[in-house]
Amino acid sequence: MRFLADSQNYSDWLRGIDKLTQDQKEVLFERLKSELGNSVRKANNTVELKVESTVVTKEISRIREIADKPTSPIECCLHCGSTRIKKHGKTRGGVTRYICKDCKKTFSENYGLITHYSHLDNWQWLAIIQGVVLHLSITDIAKNIGTSKSTAWSCRLKIYKTIESIYGHSDTFNNIVEVDGKYERLSFKGCKDKEFFIDTLKRMPRHHRSRKERTEYLDSCNKYRELFENNPSLLKEMIYHSQKRMDGTRTIDKNHQHICILTAIDRSNNIYIEPVTSGTANSIDVYNKLHERISNDAVRVTDDHRSYKYFVRTERIEHIQITGGTYTSGAYSLSRVNSLHSAMDKFISKDMERKPATKYLDLYLMMFWWLQKNKDLSQTQMSELLFNIMTGHVDCHMRANMIPVTIDDLVGRPLPIDTKGFF
Numbered sequence: 001m002r003f004l005a006d007s008q009n010y011s012d013w014l015r016g017i018d019k020l021t022q023d024q025k026e027v028l029f030e031r032l033k034s035e036l037g038n039s040v041r042k043a044n045n046t047v048e049l050k051v052e053s054t055v056v057t058k059e060i061s062r063i064r065e066i067a068d069k070p071t072s073p074i075e076c077c078l079h080c081g082s083t084r085i086k087k088h089g090k091t092r093g094g095v096t097r098y099i100c101k102d103c104k105k106t107f108s109e110n111y112g113l114i115t116h117y118s119h120l121d122n123w124q125w126l127a128i129i130q131g132v133v134l135h136l137s138i139t140d141i142a143k144n145i146g147t148s149k150s151t152a153w154s155c156r157l158k159i160y161k162t163i164e165s166i167y168g169h170s171d172t173f174n175n176i177v178e179v180d181g182k183y184e185r186l187s188f189k190g191c192k193d194k195e196f197f198i199d200t201l202k203r204m205p206r207h208h209r210s211r212k213e214r215t216e217y218l219d220s221c222n223k224y225r226e227l228f229e230n231n232p233s234l235l236k237e238m239i240y241h242s243q244k245r246m247d248g249t250r251t252i253d254k255n256h257q258h259i260c261i262l263t264a265i266d267r268s269n270n271i272y273i274e275p276v277t278s279g280t281a282n283s284i285d286v287y288n289k290l291h292e293r294i295s296n297d298a299v300r301v302t303d304d305h306r307s308y309k310y311f312v313r314t315e316r317i318e319h320i321q322i323t324g325g326t327y328t329s330g331a332y333s334l335s336r337v338n339s340l341h342s343a344m345d346k347f348i349s350k351d352m353e354r355k356p357a358t359k360y361l362d363l364y365l366m367m368f369w370w371l372q373k374n375k376d377l378s379q380t381q382m383s384e385l386l387f388n389i390m391t392g393h394v395d396c397h398m399r400a401n402m403i404p405v406t407i408d409d410l411v412g413r414p415l416p417i418d419t420k421g422f423f
């Protein structure tokens with residue numbers, strides 16, 4: 001091994017290892033392992049290289065064990081949940097197949113695992129998962145795994161979708177629960193349909209800044225002339241007005257360019273957080289979303305918005321209202337829900353590159369929910385747990401909820417909110 005140490009590149013590289021964080025070392029280890037596998041396969045001979053033993057910590061070997069282990073034994077049908085299953089040969093790839101005696105369907109033991117139906121290695125999935133836990137940008141995740149940004153983006157979205165499939169909105173509330181709505185601007189990021197923007201939303205995509213760009217945009221879909229003749233005031237607004245006019249709570253109901261994220265949290269860290277409607281959530285929205293989750297024994301703490309009164313009256317729930325301008329009422333406050341919303345702001349950052357399109361906001365919030373539920377774990381533990389889940393090392397009930405996810409399905413999905421007929 002002496003010639004290795006003589007090489008300047010190699011010794012520079014080794015010195016750099018000490019500066020890496022634990023997480024970076026883990027990713028590096030998985031990457032080396034995978035590169036080594038590739039080069040051995042390519043050269044088709046036995047090259048003996050040893051990874052520096054100092055890099056290998058207990059943590060890394062634990063994650064390696066997980067990745068190399070087959071998934072948990074299949075105990076129930078992955079289609080219907082029945083336990084009356086039996087082995088049914090192997091797939092072409094050598095994976096065990098099962099058949100269900102109840103629904104008669106067959107499935108392989110990798111059915112529904114996003115990590116299996118991908119061209120990425122385990123170290124790459126692990127790096128994406130660490131990126132999720134550490135709130136890294138897509139640019140950074142893509143760099144870490146050596147793929148395009150769109151691959152990194154779609155893998156991350158598949159992780160979010162899998163969390164949604166497994167857990168859904170499962171928390172219920174039976175003690176003191178704080179409920180509040182939070183407003184976010186609608187975002188049609190990635191939408192290329194110009195007529196949809198102009199005719200339906202009556203605005204420009206947000207990245208068109210200068211007047212020249214705005215005029216060109218309208219021209220390119222022949223809308224400039226049409227508006228000039230039929231709706232000059234809208235044309236003027238589109239070209240001259242600042243996009244900021246969409247901000248502010250007073251405009252929420254009027255223009256429906258905002259969505260309401262309904263949120264509930266109690267003292268046991270049960271959390272419900274979901275985008276429900278464009279504009280303000282009304283009494284019926286609140287009732288429909290919450291009446292099965294909040295028990296009659298619960299005490300509900302909200303602000304003084306009228307939409308909460310109908311629900312508590314109908315369900316006879318004790319209700320504490322915190323009036324506008326104050327933050328507490330005796331022992332009650334909205335501090336938990338407020339701090340959850342600040343954490344949410346960090347997760348779906350204001351930074352445009354990270355801000356999700358509304359179409360995917362529910363999935364981002366499911367991921368946010370999972371991270372909040374597990375916030376007492378260290379970042380390494382969280383990554384490990386999430387990696388376990390994605391590779392199918394979960395109980396039978398959760399495993400049966402894991403369904404195949406394709407990026408086409410995700411891109412083609414409708415808006416996850418009640419648009420009240422506006423879009």
Ligand SMILES: [Zn+2]
Nearest residue numbers: 077080100103
């Ligand atoms: Zn079945």
